[in-house]
Amino acid sequence: MMSSECKFYSCNSQAMSFHPSGYCFQCYQTDPKISKNAKKNQLKVLDLFSGFGGFSEAFVLNRDEVLRIENNPLLSEVKHTVLMDVRKLRDIIAEGLAEGNLNPYLLNIDLIVASPPCYDFSLAFSAPQGIVARKGKEAFENYEPDMELFYVTLEIIEMLKPRYYIIENVRGSIRHCEKIGLKPRQKFQAYVLYGNFPMFKPPKLELKAKKGNRIQHGNPLRANYRAIIPLELSESIRLAIVEQKTIFDFNGVEEE
Numbered sequence: 020m021m022s023s024e025c026k027f028y029s030c031n032s033q034a035m036s037f038h039p040s041g042y043c044f045q046c047y048q049t050d051p052k053i054s055k056n057a058k059k060n061q062l063k064v065l066d067l068f069s070g071f072g073g074f075s076e077a078f079v080l081n082r083d084e085v086l087r088i089e090n091n092p093l094l095s096e097v098k099h100t101v102l103m104d105v106r107k108l109r110d111i112i113a114e115g116l117a118e119g120n121l122n123p124y125l126l127n128i129d130l131i132v133a134s135p136p137c138y139d140f141s142l143a144f145s146a147p148q149g150i151v152a153r154k155g156k157e158a159f160e161n162y163e164p165d166m167e168l169f170y171v172t173l174e175i176i177e178m179l180k181p182r183y184y185i186i187e188n189v190r191g192s193i194r195h196c197e198k199i200g201l202k203p204r205q206k207f208q209a210y211v212l213y214g215n216f217p218m219f220k221p222p223k224l225e226l227k228a229k230k231g232n233r234i235q236h237g238n239p240l241r242a243n244y245r246a247i248i249p250l251e252l253s254e255s256i257r258l259a260i261v262e263q264k265t266i267f268d269f270n271g272v273e274e275e
């Protein structure tokens with residue numbers, strides 16, 4: 020993919036490769052000429068910890084306006100991705116709000132989806148919580164995962180006030196999220212979804228473990244492949260948002 024430099028005055032950082040403005044993410048915020056240019060009926064989606072972009076893929080395919088934030092340079096070529104730490108995005112938003120020049124990209128967001136890394140919450144054999152689980156009840160109860168990226172996500176949601184938001188994680192996150200006031204809104208298979216969103220009928224999905232088996236050990240993106248949110252799930256969420264106008268439109272069945 021060709022990368023070009025930002026066309027804003029003398030800025031020489033990398034332009035957002037997917038965006039017609041030719042600006043980098045920061046200059047897009049600064050240019051007074053940029054106005055709200057979303058097309059009619061287009062949803063505006065912010066995908067945090069976007070990885071390969073699975074969570075927001077159905078929105079991209081439906082030509083919605085999607086911005087993905089990811090900090091792994093190996094994933095910079097994933098469409099719609101801005102390579103940035105989510106903590107930096109939090110700071111940019113706070114500054115933009117304080118100075119009254121918030122990036123127009125971040126105004127009037129319909130949906131924020133976020134998949135903070137699940138390593139600390141996983142109950143898998145070699146994950147930290149899986150290890151303490153085998154050490155006994157007390158060790159398990161005293162285990163404290165790093166919640167920072169959850170807090171940062173909640174700060175962003177609080178500042179941007181999207182119409183809907185969904186934070187995805189694994190079952191091992193539930194007892195820790197409850198301590199910070201987050202209760203699962205929907206859970207099925209390995210997926211736990213927190214937030215405020217129209218509930219939907221869970222799609223039939225391939226098991227997570229099976230999905231990862233195809234990726235070779237030693238591949239630096241193995242964990243990212245395993246973490247991809249399936250297109251069917253992204254589609255179900257989009258459909259629920261687009262089609263459910265009232266509670267009576269919901270015909271889903273919640274799985275435990």
Ligand SMILES: C[S@@+](CC[C@H](N)C(=O)[O-])C[C@H]1O[C@@H](n2cnc3c(N)ncnc32)[C@H](O)[C@@H]1O
Nearest residue numbers: 068070071072073074090104105134246247248
């Ligand atoms: C669970 S995966 C996301 C999977 C993604 N939803 C998908 O469908 O492909 C978490 C991602 O968060 C990224 N990440 C971790 N810490 C981050 C940070 N501080 N800022 C931005 N991205 C981060 C990781 O590189 C990883 O790709």
